[in-house]
Amino acid sequence: MSEGDRDLLVAAAWLHDIGYAPDLRDTGFHPLDGARYLETLGAPSRLVRLVAHHSGAVYEAEQRGLTAELAVYDREDSPVLDALIYADMTTGPAGQSFVFDSRIDEILERYEPGSEVHNAISKARPYLGAAVGRTLARLGDQPT
Template sequence: MPEDERDLLVAAVWLHDIGYAPELRETGFHPLDGARHLESLGAPRRLVCLVAHHSGAVYEAEQRGLVTELEPYEREDSPLLDALIYSDMTTGPAGQRFDFGRRIDEILVRYEPGSEVHTAISRARPYLGAAVERARARPGG
């Protein structure tokens, strides 16, 4: 990452799942709930949008009927978003290091077939895999 974007990436990696906190739950869709919370705190717009769109969030928004609610948060197709996706898609829920395939499998086992998350991750797999590969292909990746 360019030096001027590293702090933003670190913040996004740390905060991307903040919307899982029960006290922040509004819609039950953690990328949107997290982005709304960060926005209410006056967080930088790019951070808010990265949280809103981490790891193919639009695929799950489609399953939940929340695309319209996600639209105000611009998605940037950038090395920064790829790096955030890479971080999420190569780290397990307890911080363990996974390769991409194992991480996807872990998610699919945790969520029942037919659930919003299972369906969304299944549909997002090619998009997520491409982002992981782009991140790996960059210098230092």
């Protein structure tokens, strides 16, 4: 990964949940609200797109009826997006480390069955797991 991609990944990791900030809430869907806010600040388009699509956001957008709104931001399938998903799917809300399956279980326990997040994470699990697996393989921690 290039130095520029590493810097972009760090910025996206720091900013991916900015859309949870109450003052930025518009749709109530934090990836979209965060991307829109960053766009108003003139943030680099790749950063905006990574925030918009972090951690399988398209699955939750479907649940919330916001697919068209999210589609304004192209999703890149790249090692950078995979690494961002890895970071989010192996770190808990208080910064604790998780293995992927435990992190997914933690999310599913926090959100009621039938909720948008619970449904989306359940559907996204294979996609998210594949991104985590590719990142681990790139790090040399397991075969592809």
